[in-house]
Amino acid sequence: MEDGEMYNMMKVWLSIFASLTYCYIMGKMIPRGFTRLLCVLPIVCLFLVLPLELTSIHFGGMTAFFVAWLANFKLLLFAFGKGPLCLDPKISFGRFVSVACFPIKILQIPPQKPNLNGHSHENQAQKSLLNGQDRQKLISRKGPHKSFLNYATKGLLLAMLVATYDYSDYIHPKIMWLLYCLHIYFFLETFLAMLASVVRTLSGLELEPQFNDPYLSTSLQDFWGRRWNLMVTSILRPIAYDPILYTCKNFIGRRWAQGIAILGTFLVSALMHELIFYYLGRGKPTWEITWFFLLHGVCLPVEIVLKRAVNGRWQFPRPMQTILTIGFVIATGFWLFFPPFLACKAGVRAIEEYAAVREYLKEAGHAYFPWIFQQI
Known part of the structure; x- marks a missing residue:
């Protein structure tokens, strides 16, 4: 660097x-x-x-x-x-x-509930939170608690992915795309978790998790709404989804307005991703990323309509739902998301930055801990 x-x-x-x-x-x-x-x-x-x-x-x-x-x-x-x-x-x-x-979201304490005598009291979870004890009971109600071992494992997998890039000339391009896909997920979850830990330590805030095991998603609604990058989901709802829904439901009814609101929300997300990719590559947008999000913005309402039509009478086994959902996300990502990612050479530049950091740490190690490196 x-x-x-x-x-x-x-x-x-x-x-x-x-x-x-x-x-x-x-x-x-x-x-x-x-x-x-x-x-x-x-x-x-x-x-x-x-x-x-x-x-x-x-x-x-x-x-x-x-x-x-x-x-x-x-x-x-x-x-x-x-x-x-x-x-x-x-x-x-x-x-x-x-x-x-x-990108943090503060964990909200549940409101106090009145007891039978009409007086407010704090439940045990609230007391534990206020006393700084047993906080994970409350966190588990908002989403799965990510243990240190969980993030350490994903950090190790990220390091292993980075190490494989040294042999990228011998790996099929499609396999590299899959590695990039895993890289993006592991990097975002690990980095955002580390950032949240720093904020939590400095401020004493309890924060909601940013990811909820997206690889276990059973539908596009589950993936985008409840598992993937929840900070973005929570900020897109009041800035895009709710205003569009409120505006459209008086004209076309709530059910149709919901589909329009979902599509509009994905369009806003698409434009912001195009902006991010412009910052990364400083090149003219090809709009493939926009088409990626619009495709998902159309498929998600269709999925919701089909679920309502079936009404639980028939569905794939849960493992098959996960395979189909993640397979669709990865396949459409290969088709529309990753070409612009590779066009701006984001992968190559990221590898170069990792190499520069590794070289810097190596030189620093030799300078400050020579007695250790002499034994290696």
């Missing part, structure tokens, strides 16, 4: 923190609505420009995802008093910045 890239990285993130400081102060002074939106829009535009300062796959790609996509959507919702930045009206500055610029 070049020194210039590290300098740009620090400059970009200092700009991000300064911009979010402005947004936090402005949110305390200006009520939600159109005026706050006007104050937020310059920051939204700045966040669209900042990733252009970075050229690396990892730094540039993650910054674009965190800021140009997620942070911008959160700030647009914030302008109207909605979204994760407005769940707590007394949100602290540190929590505001963390939630705004990182």
Whole structure:
């Protein structure tokens, strides 16, 4: 990694923190609505420009995802008093910045339930959470708890994948595409889990998991709605799905409006992915990624209609559902998603960055721990 890239990285993130400081102060002074939106829009535009300062796959790609996509959507919702930045009206500055610029979702404590005498009381899960004990009982209700061993295993698999890239000349291109597919999943889940652990340690927040074992999905609805990159799902619902559904249901009915809302949500996701790929490759979009998401945006409502028609009277065995779902995602990914990924040489550049980091760590090891390396 070049020194210039590290300098740009620090400059970009200092700009991000300064911009979010402005947004936090402005949110305390200006009520939600159109005026706050006007104050937020310059920051939204700045966040669209900042990733252009970075050229690396990892730094540039993650910054674009965190800021140009997620942070911008959160700030647009914030302008109207909605979204994760407005769940707590007394949100602290540190929590505001963390939630705004990182892909995290705070685990919400269930509301207090009245007892038979009409008085409120905390259930045992709430007490445990407030006392800092037995928190996993509450987490398990929101999603599966990912153990350290789980993430360590996936981190090891990611390292093994990176090691196989040294022999890419001897591996069939289609097999390499499958390795890239696994790489994307292992990298995202491991990296986002590490980031969440840092935020959890520094802030004391309990966070919801970002992935819910997507390789166990039994349908496209299950994959996109309940298992894959749940932070994106949770932010697309208020920014795209709910407004489209609310607008359309008065004209065409809720059932048809639901399909339009799903397709519109996938279109928004498609355009944001096109933007991310532009940051990665700086090339003219080919729109294959858009077609990938539109295809899934059409297939998912069709799947929902078929489920309603069958109404549980007949279905494939669960293992077959998983095979068909993951097979469809991978097949359409090979067809439409990965060609632009390879066109911008994202895989090759990522391998080069891994090699540079490995060489840097090796040199640092020789410099600071020579007595260890002399024995190797």
